[in-house]
Amino acid sequence: MKTKLPYSTPSGYFDSLKSRLSEIPDKSKGRFNFVPYFALAVSFALLVMLGNFILTKSTASQPASDQEIIEYLIDSGTTLAQLEEAVYNY
């Protein structure tokens, strides 16, 4: 440093700093890094949700044909009275 700095530090600061910094490797050894595993799990969940959304949308977007509606009404056991009532209310 060419210029005298107007700053100071607490007494014995650099010894304490060096000692604290030297502990970094030991502290990092015992630490398990969850971040990449968490990111992988989130990515997988997002992919599943996206796939589900696309599949649901593609089947839901196609309108049912008249024949399909008739077959559904027959198979579901809907009575004629219910149909007449539905038409009347409509």
Add this chain to the structure above:
Amino acid sequence: MQEQERFFNELVQKYSEPLYWHVRTMVGSHEDADDLLQDIFIKVWKALPGFRGDSDVFTWLWRIATNETVSHLRKARVRAALSFSRIDEQAERISDPDPYFDGDAAMTALRKAIAALPDKQRLVFTMRYYEDLSYEQISAITGTSEGALKASYHIAFEKIKHLLLESD
């Protein structure tokens, strides 16, 4: 791993003090510099396996420290903006009574003027003025061309001169 640890401890012994001053001249406060040093050396430890020696140790360390410090200064500015305090108020706060500041009135005015500079100009100015680094060294650390650094230093110098004359 042991070799890496040994090398890391060598870096701590040799460079922690000059790196502290590098950071301190930019941030001003002892507490901020102390926190930043811890973060910087955690980054150094994590980046050590990837250090191939393509750049010299000095440039590599100063680059990590500078990036970390600039990021800290940016966050502080954003925090200040969100809390509706102005940049000059920030500069004012930096010059508040500090138990680890030994300067006279002129030094206090200089410190205040440096704190009011934009990050890039503050960076170049402190590296030149306090650390006596060459433009070539600063260019290697920051990845900015020497011409652009000279221009930034000149603008910073003029601004500081103006601020100091104003404060007289």
